[in-house]
Amino acid sequence: MVRTRRQWGPVRSLLALLPLLVGVPWLAVKHQYSLPTPIVDQYDPITSLPQLSEATILEYAKYLSEDIGYRTPGTREHAIADAWMTEKAYQLKEECERVVATQPGRKLQCEVWRQEGNGSHRFDMMSARLYKRYVNLSNIIIRLSDGTEQGKADAVLVNSHLDSTLPSPGAADDALAVGVMIECVRVLVNTPGWEPKHAVVFLFNNAEESLQDGSHLFSTQHPIASTIRAVVNLEAAGTTGPELLFQATSQEMIEAYAHVPRPYGTIFANEIFSSGVLLSDTDFRQFEYYLNVTGLDMAVVGNSYMYHMRGDLVENIEAGVAQHMADNTFALIKHLASPASPLPGLASGYARPRTVFFAYLGQFFVYSFRTAEVLYSLLFIASCVLIKTAGGTTSRGATMVKAVFVVTVGALGALIGANAVAFVMQRMLGRGMSWFKGEFEPLILYGPAAMCGALLTQLPFTRVPERALLHAQLLSHAFLAAAGQLAGVGSSAIFFLSAVSMFVALVVDRVVTYLSTPNVDGARMMSGTGNMQSGVAKGLEDGNEKVDKDGFVSLWTYALGQVIPLLTGTQLSAATLVVFVPLTGRFGSEAPAEYIIASIVAIVGSYTLSLATPFAHRFGPTALRKAVIVLLLGVGATMAVFARKDVFDRSHQKRLFVLHKEDLNTGEQHLHIAAADGAPGFDDLVHDITTRFGVDGVPPKAVVMDNWNSDWDTLYPFSAFLSPYKIDLPLDPAYDAPWPPEEQFTVSAVNDTIDESKGTRSMTLRIDHPGIMWTVIAFDAQVLEWTLDNSPPEEFARHHIKEASFYGTDVWTVDMTIKWPSPQNMHPKSSDVGGLKVDFIGIQEKRMWPAKKADADGSQAMKLFREFDAWLDEKTGGSVDALLMGCVSGQAVV
Known part of the structure; x- marks a missing residue:
């Protein structure tokens, strides 16, 4: 044996x-987190050929996020960024024309547009129905082509957004991508002999953070939008690690991605994002819906603790991140603009991919279902x-x-x-x-x-x-x-x-x-x-x-x-x-x-x-x-x-949402505090805030969050995630709201007619909001038709309309016809007040902290925010990042 x-x-x-x-x-x-070595020089010191420079990209990102600062649509800083990008686009065009003039016979044409327009669109999110309205918003567009109509017929769109969101300077999201696109244009233009077989359109859209208004404006109103066959969208939800391909909508574009030097994407991420489990969205949504085009959605996602936070600064962007995004984007552009491009075949539409793909130890595998x-x-x-x-x-x-x-x-x-x-x-x-x-x-x-x-x-x-x-x-x-x-x-x-x-x-x-x-x-x-x-x-x-x-x-x-x-x-x-x-x-x-x-x-x-x-x-x-x-x-x-561990620290902060709200009807002022997480300690923090800043002896009031809580309509529908408290603020007896007649925030009805035989009321709702941005109105009605879309709900319902317009724009309108009088089976929180009751709220453009820290206007809100921010930092050891917004609100019956 x-x-x-x-x-x-x-x-x-x-x-x-x-x-x-x-x-x-x-x-x-x-392999998962390997990044390329950052390149400093714009030109290779040995070959003298142009190269993508991370240093240059980060210079642009720093200028936008720190020199200009918080570029929220509707702010002065947003207008400054728009002017800077417009100037930069025309400088690139001049450089292009100068280079082409020195290379006789080279087929390269550079065109620039600054688009401006008004619009509206429906934006359903988190099972909520929402309508957007924008006025005088702008986009900056650069197109590179061979100068022929045939060469412009089938184009790829490369997109990033110039704006940042309310509490964030937006270095990674999305100034990083803006810098990448500028560098790609520079290198393409200066690469000897490069001629695009198919056009490349670079869209620097100006209002993604206000729910994708800029991309909607381009998709629905720009004359070259109809030539777009595919989209490469560049985003960021973090500051470290390689750029992730998290959405690919056709086999042709997946195969195009196989040409990038450092692939990082899997069908697993694609299917997770497509399932709706992640409550996130990008401009890609507008291009897909209104242009019916395919494409690739890519974002930096590592260290997303900084996402939409004050810490979204260049100093927190990991070395190599910009280079990774730039190298992959550049490779995609070169392939999609080449004779081997799939763009012409996408002119007749595309099919959803039945393709397995994944990056594995630096290799990219693609095969059919x-x-x-x-x-x-x-x-x-x-x-x-x-x-x-x-x-x-x-x-x-x-x-x-x-x-x-x-x-x-x-x-x-x-x-x-x-x-x-x-x-x-x-x-x-x-x-x-x-x-x-x-x-x-x-x-x-x-x-x-x-x-x-x-x-x-x-x-x-x-x-x-x-x-x-x-x-x-x-x-x-x-x-x-x-x-x-x-x-x-x-x-x-x-x-x-x-x-x-x-x-x-x-x-x-x-x-x-x-x-x-x-x-x-x-x-x-x-x-x-x-x-x-x-x-x-x-x-x-x-x-x-x-x-x-x-x-x-x-x-x-x-x-x-x-x-x-x-x-x-x-x-x-x-x-x-x-x-x-x-x-x-x-x-x-x-x-x-x-x-x-x-x-x-x-x-x-x-x-x-x-x-x-x-x-x-x-x-x-x-x-x-x-x-x-x-x-x-x-x-x-x-x-x-x-x-025994603390949940938050300075590098991994708690998000705190703070509104200083003045009611124009009653003159009352309140501090609204909310969190978006279930970590322990929030209730205690609210009580400490109340003790320090609230009316003596008046405890904070927990508020029910639903569609009729108009206090948080500025953040609707994300407000559904919040757990809010309301704190009474002491009023200064000498305070008199500085609201002269020409600066009143009002909602009114013009062109108002009632047709009793049809049981309808037609009107134009007019919202005047001087010095106030991101206004929101909410009302209960059965809308029969309006200028927002062609399919309002066929029932009595709550409606929210959010506005985001260019700096200095202070009026917007909505035409509509509603059933009148209102039906008897109204929602219990609705009330018959003899007219249409409209709740309205907006953010005072000069009263956001820290965005307007440098030029605080001395208002009660900004004085409070200065003191509150310093107290909060000391109290929590810097483990809380507060979004501080000065808002005004009211109700109107029209």
Whole structure:
């Protein structure tokens, strides 16, 4: 008989696998976050050829975000940025004409437009219906072409936005992309001999943050909009890491992306974004809807703690980020403008992609759904054959059914274990979001909990053979890959990759077992295979030696089988947590952020360590019980550590929304405070604010947030995420609101007629708002028709209309016909006041902190904000970033 060496124990086995368990994730993360070396010079010092300069890009970003500052649509700073970009565009045109003049015969034409216009559009978001109105907004457009009509017929649009949002200077979002586009124009123009076969249109739109008004203006009113065949949209929701391709809407554009030098995108990110799970949107929406074009949506997403915060500054943009965005954008432009471009074929429309794509260790893989269906199905069939021919009890149907059940229970156990810890942290200890300060901290808190939950579920099943469990994992992943792909889920590729790794490992295990086992004649045997080989069991049947097909497998099987799950899972974990962890800071206090993050860790962790369940059965029930005890102790220790952690700090701040609101009807002034997260401590902070700034003895009032809470209409519909309080402010007896008649914020009805026979009322609502921006009106009515769109709701409903216009614009109107008088079955919060009751609110352009810090007008709001901001910084140690806005509001019955 053949006697095997004793199998290594769990500690020695884990130590043997440790280089793999550490090295593979390190390799994955290294490739995931690798960035190019930033280039400083605009021209290569050796070849004298133009090159994309990160230093130049960041100079533009810094000028826009810090020298000009907060460029919110409607502000003076926004107008300054518009003038700067217009001048820069014409400078580029002059440079282009000068270069072309020195290169006779070169086919290159540069054209510039400054578009200006009015418009309106419907913008549904977060299950809310919203209407936008804008007046005198502008865009700056540069077109590069070969100068012929044919060359201009099919164009690619490259887009970024010049504006920033209310509380942010917007260095990354989106001044970075503006700088990238300017540099791309410069390098293309100065590249000797470059001639575009197809036109490239660079759109510097001026109002993305006011809900995509600039891109709507271009798409619906610019004369060259009809020539656009595809879009490359450049965005930022963070300041570090490579630019992520998170939306691709056709196979042609996915294949175009394959030409970039540093691809970073997967169908997984594409499908997550398309599902609507992430409540985010970009200008791409307007181009897709109004121009019916395909394209690529790309954004910097790392360190999105800075997204729409004061910290969105150039100093926080990681070195290499601008270079990565510029290099990839430039490569896309060159390909799409070349004779090999797919643009002409997109003139007749495009089909949604049925294409699997993903970047893997710097390589970009693309193949069709049909290819995926065939590959994944063949792998599933091959896996079934491998299992069927395994021999021993593993090949028995009953054993495999039980094994599949056991590994499934293990995955569910991981999910339950992580969420159980989430429940304790949030509900029992009151320490939710304790992991917020680091994208990977949830792995430390919930990783051991998930593993403990998975192993706990294995205790009743210790008699299931190890090899059967390995086969069950293979079968499960191969089935999920094939079934998911046949259902049209391209992200099933992640299960295909892991199944390939397991399949190869088990085939190698089969070969090693075969070669190391004597045949029935005793003629063949491999000896000395050592501790890394599979064991050979002893047994006698009819006088011959017998191999136990369910015996232990080699550690090499685990090493081979875990390589791809470790690589893929690490990349998946990094990409997912980098997005979702900071996002919990704006989910809203009612969102189950703790359980979302715990579930992500459990699901992705179960995939990453796919073979943990069979490995746990390798050493018997005693070792399994000891592992559970050790993990339980580890879970307790990590919970104790995280329970003592502060949720926020200066680099990972809490978002606080603060409105100083003056009611024009009553003269009252209130401070409205809200948060968009469920972290502990907010209620205490509100009470401290009330004690310091509110009326003595008057407690803060918690306010119900719904469609009829007009206090927060400036942020509608995002306001649904907020948990607001209202604080009474003491009034200065000497204060007299400086509102001369010519500066009144009013809502009135003109051209007002009632048709009693038809039961209708037609009017023009006129909103006068001198010195006030981002005005919002809300009213209850059954609108029959209006100038906003052709399909108002066919019922009595609440309507919100938001405005964003160019600096100095102080009037906007809406024509409409409503059912009159109002129906009797009104909403309970509506009231019949003998006319149309309109709630209105707006932001005073000179009363935003810190945007207007340098030229504060001495108003009560700005005096309060100055004191409030300093007090808050000292009180919280800089862990809170407050958006401070001075607003005026009122009600009008028209």
